[in-house]
Amino acid sequence: MMKADLADARWTLDAVPYESINVAQARTSDDVFYLVAAASFIETAADLYTDNLIGYFSGEPEVAAWLDGHWKPEELRHGRVLRGYVEHVWPEFDWALAYRGFFEEYSRACTVDEFEPTHSLEMVARCVVETGTATFYQALGELACEPVLRAMAARIRADEVGHYKYFYRFFQSCDGGRYPGRIRVLNALRRRMVEARGDDAECALRHVYRVRHGVDDVAARSALSARLTASVKRHYPVGLAARMLLKPLNLPPSVARVLEGPVARATARIML
Ligand SMILES: [Fe+2]
Numbered sequence: 463m464m465k466a467d468l469a470d471a472r473w474t475l476d477a478v479p480y481e482s483i484n485v486a487q488a489r490t491s492d493d494v495f496y497l498v499a500a501a502s503f504i505e506t507a508a509d510l511y512t513d514n515l516i517g518y519f520s521g522e523p524e525v526a527a528w529l530d531g532h533w534k535p536e537e538l539r540h541g542r543v544l545r546g547y548v549e550h551v552w553p554e555f556d557w558a559l560a561y562r563g564f565f566e567e568y569s570r571a572c573t574v575d576e577f578e579p580t581h582s583l584e585m586v587a588r589c590v591v592e593t594g595t596a597t598f599y600q601a602l603g604e605l606a607c608e609p610v611l612r613a614m615a616a617r618i619r620a621d622e623v624g625h626y627k628y629f630y631r632f633f634q635s636c637d638g639g640r641y642p643g644r645i646r647v648l649n650a651l652r653r654r655m656v657e658a659r660g661d662d663a664e665c666a667l668r669h670v671y672r673v674r675h676g677v678d679d680v681a682a683r684s685a686l687s688a689r690l691t692a693s694v695k696r697h698y699p700v701g702l703a704a705r706m707l708l709k710p711l712n713l714p715p716s717v718a719r720v721l722e723g724p725v726a727r728a729t730a731r732i733m734l
């Protein structure tokens with residue numbers, strides 16, 4: 463379904479046809495509003511940490527140039543088009559105000575990225591992040607009932623998969639092409655997965671909720687958060703997530719196949 467959406471629509475993320483959105487149809491899902499708004503915050507805030515990462519790879523000019531010239535603009539474009547969608551479909555929501563509140567908190571607490579000790583292990587961590595985003599946008603595309611959003615989600619997902627592929631390729635060649643060892647890779651995977659466990663998303667959701675309702679009702683917001691997790695979970699591509707996460711472990715295919723099921727279940731528990 464995602465592929466059909468992608469093929470049908472001939473536009474790119476540089477020219478999203480907001481005017482062809484059926485706004486009444488798009489507004490039928492409250493869950494979608496919260497998911498798109500929260501995602502737009504996190505993508506827009508990428509500006510904060512991308513430069514640190516680019517600095518970390520300053521000794522690898524080719525990677526630094528790719529990060530600066532492709533990855534960063536693509537992440538920021540994701541933020542821009544998702545914001546555009548929210549502002550078009552829910553014009554009564556003050557995106558800029560909510561984002562200001564989010565950014566203030568996020569820049570203080572949510573983003574102090576600690577880098578892994580080696581370039582190749584940092585690439586493993588980046589692969590976890592891109593797995594999280596690629597699979598999230600796949601779920602969002604399935605959840606969305608409005609075609610422009612479905613197509614946007616498909617395109618963003620394709621970008622995130624592209625990021626994963628680049629990071630994975632570089633993982634294989636950096637640090638002189640030496641494999642860091644399964645235990646170290648596993649630890650890097652685990653560290654990043656635990657870190658990724660939704661703190662940023664909670665922070666974003668809190669600020670979206672506050673501006674939408676004028677107050678923060680913790681109980682109602684927690685219920686909303688649980689409902690959003692459940693609806694993403696229903697469409698979450700656990701098998702894909704497991705395959706992407708297992709890849710840097712370099713396991714023999716037969717072992718990877720056996721592990722896919724248990725890893726998929728663990729992934730769903732940890733990532734959602
Ligand atoms: Fe992104």
Ligand SMILES: [Fe+2]
Pocket residue numbers: 537592595621622625
């Ligand atoms: Fe990405």
